[in-house]
Amino acid sequence: MLTVSVAIGLAIQATSVVVVHLAIRGDWMRRPGALMLxxxxxxxxxxxVMQSLWPGRNFYRTYVxxxxxxxxxxxxxxxxxxxxxxxxxxxxxxxVRPTSHAKPESGLAExxxxxxxxxxxxxxVATWQGKGAVQPLAPVNAGADIPERGGVLVDLAGEFLVPVLAILGAxxxxRWGTRWLLPVLVAQSALLAMAGTRAMIVFAAVLTLVGAALHGVRPSRKQLAMLVVMVAAFTALISSTRAVAGREAFDAGQGGGDRLEALIDGAGxxxxxxxxxAILDDVVYRFDGNVFGAQVYDSLRGSGQPVGLTTVGNNLAMLVPSILAPNKVGGRSLEQRSEEAYIDEAHGLSQHVDWLPTILGTGVAYYGPVGxxxxxxxxxxGxxxxxxxxxxSRSTARVVLTIGLGQCALLYGSGPQTVITTLRMVVAIAVLMFLVAWLTRRRAAKDGSELVGPLQWVAPGQRPGAGGRHGDRRARAGGARRVVTGPVTP
Known part of the structure; x- marks a missing residue:
């Protein structure tokens, strides 16, 4: 409920948003740090506010x-x-802005x-077959199901599917402008719906917008409104499907036919x-990131003790790829593998509840309020x-890193451990996209063309932007080269 203390807290948070808005001059789409706030x-x-509008729907609140x-x-x-x-x-x-003689950079356009x-x-394909991206589980359940849910494709799809689709959409x-925004995001959402995870649908849409905004491509307000409605419809579809067919419809091993049938039933x-x-219940409880931190804070004011940096060390140990440390899962206890489970054990929280630890909710467990x-x-x-x-700069690697940082911001509710493991993916996919861009430049050089910019082909001697659509066609027909148009701004 909206007590005086909660109202004061909301006022502080609103002031924080205003401060950041002024600092970044309203440029929210390109700023992972602002997105995290x-x-x-x-x-x-x-x-x-949700708890006040719809009281009694959030089972988390029975714990505190x-x-x-x-x-x-x-x-x-x-x-x-x-x-x-x-x-x-x-x-x-x-x-620091690039100088006028700096080498032009085209980011994702390469x-x-x-x-x-x-x-x-x-x-x-692996996700369609139930062997790719799978829905997350509470730590205790994940520990029990690791043998069935493991595998190279599960790990790869879980980490790379969303950012790769976002980069592809951007x-x-x-190349074709924002008129393709809704078709692209509808296709993304439909494909990701097969994984049965609402977050993946939202993340792919937001990260696509981030990638496009980094190149100056922004949707109109009308398009943004339509996008919000579309994403909300797909996330509601997942909630409806779970209410009708249960979460088991999206378990690992469930084939594409079963998943599609469940989604059709959910839509109906x-x-x-x-x-x-079911949809309203999901909305009200799914964003409650206060219960976990409140319980830990209350425990620390009693007999509970800070956990220190032990869980941080465990998180870093879990960064080692499974191929280099085959026993990093089976050879470690649940508390060593899961930061949430470790804190649950330390402060007497149930490990059978899928808490939303959040980054700051976990942070209070390290060294208390001062910590x-x-x-x-x-x-x-940082x-x-x-x-x-x-x-x-707007190099391919840095653009991909920015998109990855955006995904880390969106994963705020999952806590530091998920963000740390996501950073491993961010670095890997940035290196991969750098190699793809490098191979593209090499191919362009062999073809006798120079690939240096995103959207325009300019014939030798022709000014960037001259000729319009017909000029672009003449340039392509005459062995043109691509150049950057417009300044590169951080």
Whole structure:
């Protein structure tokens, strides 16, 4: 409910958003650090409005009293303000722009669609067959199912499918414009719906917009509104399908035919009261990132002890690829593999509940409230300086790194462990896209053309932008080369 303490916390969070908005001049689409703040506000602020509007629908709230929530919301709001202030100071620093004689850079425009499709196809086929991207489980259940859910394709699809589809979608928008926005995102959402995970649908749509915005391609407000409606419809479809067919319809090993049949059944019952209630219940409880942190904070005020950096070391150990450490899962206890499970055990929380730990909710477990403020400060510094680096130029690798950082921001609710393992994927896919761009440039050089920009082909002696559509056709017919048009800005 909206108590005085919660209202004060919401006011602090709103002020943090305004501070960041002014610092980045409203450029939210290109800023992973700002995106992380918005997601944190959703999990720690907007969720309290939801609890007030629809009380009694969130089973998480049976584990904690309102007084504990009030104290936690105030604490986490102050931590968010520290993060926002630190991040804003860093990103407002003078930025180095490329000089006029710098080599033009084209970012994602150097990537060829056939090669991206070749990367995405096996991951999509595996997901269709129930052998690719699978829905996440609570730590205790994941521990029990690891032998059945493991495998190279499961790991690859779980980590790479969403960013590869997002990069592919951004490249389409770069080449053919925002009129392709809805067709591209509808296709993405339909394909990802086969995994039965709402987050994947949302992440792919947002990251596609981030990739396009990094090249100056932005949808209109009308297109954004239509996009929100479309994504909401697909996520509602997943909730309706789970209400009708159960989560088992998307378990590992379930074939494409069974998944498609379940989705059709879910679509057919969207209008029923049962599905509407299931969708509303999902919305109300799925964004509640306050219960986990509130319980840990309350435990620390009692007999609970901070866990220190033990779980951070465990997280880093889990970064080692399975091919190099085959026993990193089977040879370690659940608490060593899962930071959430470790904190559950330390503070007496049930491991049979799929909590939403969040980054700051986990941060308070390290060294208490003071440690949480320090975590927020370091997070603001780290994200801010990393963002300044990746936005310093528009090379292919840096654009992909920015998209990856955007995915880390969207994963805020899953806690630090998921973000750390995602960073491994970010580096890997950045290297992969760099190689793809390099191979593209080599092929262009062999063909006698120069690939240096995203969208225009210019014949020798022709000015960039001259000739319009017919000029582009003449340029292609005459052995043209591509050039960058417009400045490169971080």
């Amino acid at each position: 918005l997601v944190a506000v959703l999990f720690h602020g907007v969720t309290e 009293g309102q007084g504990i929530i009030d104290d936690w919301v105030l604490l986490v709001s102050v931590a968010m303000a520290v993060y926002a202030g630190t991040y804003a100071l860093v990103v407002r620093q003078p930025r 990537l060829r669609l056939p090669w991206l499709l070749l990367l995405a196809a096996p991951l999509l 490249v389409v928008l770069l 019952t969207l209008h029923t009261a049962k599905s509407r209630e 949480l403020i320090l975590v927020a400060l370091l997070l603001g510094l 994200v801010g300086f990393t963002e300044r680096f990746v936005l310093g």
